[in-house]
Amino acid sequence: MSSSTTPRRRAAATLTIAAATALILASCSGGVGGDGGGSDEGPIKLGMLAPFSGSEAAFGDYMKNGAQLAIDEINDDGGVDGRDLELVVEDDACDATASVAAAQKLVTAGVLASVGGYCSGATLPTIPVFSDADIPMVIPAANSNAIVGQGAFMINGTGAQQAEAGIKFATKLGVTKVAAVNDQTDYSKDLADTFIADAEEAGGFEVVLDGAVNPDDKDFSANVKAIIDAEPEFVYWTGYYQAGGLLVRQLREAGYEGTVLVGDGTVDAQFAEIAGDGFTDDVFGTFTKTPDMLEGADDWIAAYKDVSGGEAPGPYSIQSYDAVRVVAEGMKDAGSTDGKAVNEAIAAIDGLELSSGPLKFTEDRTLSGGGFVIVEVGPEGDFVLHDDLQD
Template sequence: MTNLSRRGRSRLRILSLGAVAALALSACSGGVTGGGGDEGTEEGPIRLGMLAPFSGSEAAFGPYMKNGAQMAIDEINEAGGVLGRDLELVTEDDACDATSATAAANKLITSGIVASVGGYCSGATLPTLPIFSGAGVPMVIPAANSNQLVDADENGVFLINGTGDQQAQAALKWAEKQGVKRLALVDDNTDYSADLADAVAEQADGTGIEVVLEESVTAGESDYSANVNSILSADPDMVYWTGYYQEGGLIAAQLASAGYDGELLVADGTVDAKFSEIAGAAAQGVEGTFTQTPDMLEGADDWISKYTELYGEGPGPYSTQAYDAVRVVAEGIKQADSTDSEAVIKAIQDIDGLELFSGPLKFTEDGTLSEGGFAIVEVGPDGAFVLKDDLQS
């Protein structure tokens, strides 16, 4: 599959999903005005909505995001809230599915949210952009990071995870550092995965790294022997898997069984301990591109201890980003001195220096981070990913 055909199909996805979302929005009573909640008054809680996967293939990440967001809300409320009002989190399950996400987004609008702090799977988040934007609901997205979210050019959308382009830069920087000359790109044909593979292929031009294969697999299968044979025939020094951990674990195991002895780098959708459970012994030595998790961050020990005490387990991927998404929205409302959507959007865009886990916050004009913050992680002895190289040197 060529880079051009994949990019063309991505553009069609944006148009078709936008049309579906627009129809869903027009069919939702109260959706255009944001429902009949308290957001238009100066009484009652300020509701923040979160779409995350609480069921389906990516269900492991939903609780991490919900817990991180709730932790921030509790801290803000204990300190007096925002504009003298408490914050309240309203969650809905998007199941990492576009259709489910569209219905769930409309439910959040009807519930009277004033901002969205969710979004894990890019393919599920993309069709919700026109729904939230049409209802005047700012979005601070903690995890989803496909370039298509930026290309959609909807008002009031902010990403506090690095973009696909920024992750591609990190992958190539690491590949160059490792002396890679022949790179194979393997995606699962989802928006996020194909978009990231495209970004790497485009940025590799002129780096001295040859992209010898661009391979798409069918998600949900158990036998990837045909794809593995294609990879082996291309003879790469490194394979970059840009999809999610279920298929990633199987491909890692099947590559190892077939005798592949090159490097395997995985993208952030695969960086989870469940990858090691699926891949088994083949997980050892696997590296990934990822924004740093709490255990990798200097000075995060107290936050980790508090999270663990509250929820009975340590924080997982995207718990810190969800925590920070709430803080960004709260700061925007505070600076706007209002819950008016346009005022809040402008205030969020103007934030300069708010300390997040990823560093001082400053958005670009298109609502992305000025610094992507991706690092290289690797599978540790217990199967969890740990920091290997922060890519700062």
């Protein structure tokens, strides 16, 4: 995908990506000793699970290229204590069974940290695999609330933080009748449930529909009728873009004129392609900032294109870049590649500049600030910043 870029709520990120890169490259020259039983020579392997096949395959390349860019920059600056980083990639196809087998392959390959994870349903079952092998996990994309507290570090905002952004936006619009529709995946249902619970707790909202679709369907007429009959002013679609594009088109064709908000699984230029011209007006999304929304990002985007063969960065490319940087910082601070030591060091990071702003993890290993903003479909079909939710 060429231009599917979207936001991340640290409008306070006045520092440039170039400056952030300089910080990590400088810090990565520290001394890292042995890995607690493994060899202290040769490349330090970082594993990445991402979808390279199936309906979410476009995201795999974005994540791989972002991670590879960080690795190239760190290696060009001398690596981590003179050792190069090396990316080892496996396809999880956004499938729980495939992801476990792929995680086991990475363990066998000798990776010392994991920097992948896109679909929450595929990421969750890999956590015990990596944990049992004392392999730290820094997850760039998957953000279901079910991941929270499982020992992995999340550098994308959580589902709870995303739902909160949706409530803030609905409040700013002044709507009172809201609906949520999910696609029955773990991530989507979790986000919808959280949004509904938040709406009920906030007061002033009437939840008129809690709906679900079969994401493999092409005809959503029954779902469309249920939505229109419920008469919401605001519909939050929390599923992925394939079904989302069809659902929104069919909603508009049936005469629905209210606001549609989509979750980060739909924030992709392919959503507009599927929905079609004229069907994405008054459609917004909850997402986190992408490179084009950050000050001083032109050089980073150009460097990414060098790695990707000319393709522009898409969703989660910058978060995957940051995941590598977090791991490298943890190894530097630990003075080791031992998994337990690196985990402790990552948990203690305070102030490392990421695309989302200065990094500090909560006790649950989530970001202290979720970073979600509101985006909208731009004239080229990509998502652009609409509201940073700062006021």
